[in-house]
Amino acid sequence: MVGQAYDTKNSISATNPTKKVGLSPDSIINLDQGDPTIFESYWRKMGDKCTTKISGTDCMSYFSDVGNLCWFLEPQLSDAIKGLHRTVCNAVTEDRYMVVGTGSTQLFQAALYALSSPSGNESISVVCAAPYYSSYKEETEFLQSGLYKWAGDASAFDKDGPYIEVVTSPNNPDGAIREAVVNREEGKLIHDLAYYWPQYTPITCPADYDIMLFTFSKSTGHAGSRIGWALVKDKVVARKMTKFIEVSSIGVSKESQLRAAKILGVLIENCKHFGTADSNSFFGYSQGLMTKRWEKLRDVVKNSQIFSLPKYPKEWCNFTGKYTESHPGFAWLKCKEETDFEILLRSQKILTRGGERFGVGRQYVRISLLSQEEAFNLFLERLSAIKGQGIISDENPL
Template sequence: MGQIPRFLSWRNMLVLSLAVNFSLILKILKGDKERGDSWPDRTAYSSIWPVISTTASGSSLLSSASCNYTKIEEDDDRIINLRLGDPTVYERYWQEMGEVTTLVIPGWQSLSYFSDHNNLCWFLEPELGKEIVRVHKVVGNAVTQDRFIVVGTGSTQLYQAALYALSPHDDSGPINVVSAAPYYCSYPLITDCLKSCLYRWGGDAKAYKEEGPYIELVTSPNNPDGLLREPVVNSSKGILIHDLAYYWPQYTPITSAADHDVMLFTASKSTGHAGMRIGWALVKDRETARKMTEYIELNTIGVSKDSQLRVAKVLKVVSDSCGNETAKSFFDHSYDAMYERWKLLKQAAKNTKRFTVPDFSAQHCSFFGKVFESQPAFAWFKCEEGIVDCEKFLREEKKILTKSGKHFGDDQSFVRISMLDRDSNFNIFLRRVSASSNSTL
């Protein structure tokens, strides 16, 4: 250690050298920006027709937008799968955000089952709990004060946890679980898959006439049709579960902070990180939260710590971005993307008259401070011109895979179409449904 002057240690030299690096990096970035050849221009994200394609997932390098109409022509034979709400539309934003949401996890993390011995939900990572409260406060879409947070492997697991917690465990037989049609197509399948004697699928809430206790699922905005929902059975014996997966400002105006007994949210649809499989429930009643926790303990002994930490980091960046007055926030970006897609889809519907999509009334959004119409994650798409089976028509004539209305307790003339796929797929979908019906594509 003694071969440099005593007043200048190797550590001092390292600090000096790092400072030189930093200034050089800034200089280079500035130079690149002046030439416009490095960091993708964020304004490019503002969509024009056709919507600009994202890069494929799996690449760690950002590349500038490269999709154009010629590229789309080459994809004519490709089957476009819009059956699921795979939220890959968000990939570009997170790619452009670069390193700020990168998580470094050492190999010795995530050994213990436990995240917080003092929390009723002992497998909730404290950092995630903190960021969930913060993002709801920033957005103003849900009350978190005096609520228990239960984390789940996606909101799907939390739905089952809520059924377990809210069903009577005596011998009174299965409680009916209902939701107004069109309802989320997985509800009946999940509810009945194990033929539980605790609960069973009871069908369309609008047709529900039975006496006694029941559970009503209120999905608002609704999957598949994007409409805002209230309970419809309205009996004093009803137990409510509110699925608020889509109650975020990129999809719908935030009109008030939701304040219900059991509210379900998910990273999949709020920030687009479906592959992390993280959802959370805000629960008023301690015993309900305890039983939901018990279900998740029995079902999977907790929830991936790694993904919880990642969602915590992503939510932090989302909340931080909302307080940044010099740049567009995550919700600004995602609102713009959804706005552009819905504008194009509505225009195509108007031009061709071969299909319709729902109309939404405009409302004031407390988050954005402006009035707008809902622009949901799914299009509830109705084939016109006498087409009875819309799913079959789109699959056979347009090579577009969608989910038939029959799975949602509705008519086959409807299909649910994901509005959250990558730009390239959305563009092809839009072009195909805009083309004349006798087109061979």
């Protein structure tokens, strides 16, 4: 997801709130990664309620809960996550095994390991409908595993035999609500539900799939904690995912687990106290932020002539009790002119991720809408200034 972060060191504070230097007309705005710093203002309002204190002797052991299949999962985090899903009604947690990971990134790889067969003659194909999250390909391919191999766009997949299909809903990069597309008997599914939260999309029903992945990063904005969780129906699969995390990192940071439990506790309490749609509840507040950003962005795009955005239907949201439309964490922007859109935007000092990384054409880019306010506004200003063919220049690309 982060791409070549170290190559963007001159792109400053858009993605690095700890080093605020202020943005100038020369600043590069990095909207390549989905760094969710937009939600920081809500947590600042909560003040000390969210402060986590960890003493020198807390959590020294590798073990969190030796009686649990996922022996490195802190019980208080498990409880908080179940409470969160019960509050939001976005996933079934009853009779599921929970596996915690170093972000849902590690859990995706744990799921590939768990669903593949070490004694198989052939590595299992991994597919996802294009446009697909660019990191799936990279995570599947980087170690040249003999267990699994990336096979690209699920819509074009026609090989017989077992396969793994990743279903991302809402989809990263384009925000679409998705279902599996291959639908063959030997298919195994991983549902990546990182963005299935009220600030991004209407919650139409509790998700109920074999393997569901969620992440603290996208639910509350705490990306630095690297906490993800999987809800898994099958015990053997959950055990193999746990084994993967044991071999790759001997569990998951206890400090992050304790802090995530604390913050989710405050979030759940505020939902009860303020009501789900109230701007003092986290989801009410964050939905308000996302709605405003999408309104501003749609205005700029409407006036542009050359850009377009996906449209999202209004759906009934069980959480807010209202008809709402999706406000995804990324804009999936299309340029109607024949151009390499990522390069065009880079010439305007806006870093995005081009369509080819997602298995489609170069007329698309994915743009993070989760940056801090200043970066978002400067991005809109620069986007407004792009006026069709005249602006497209190969000179001075950064």
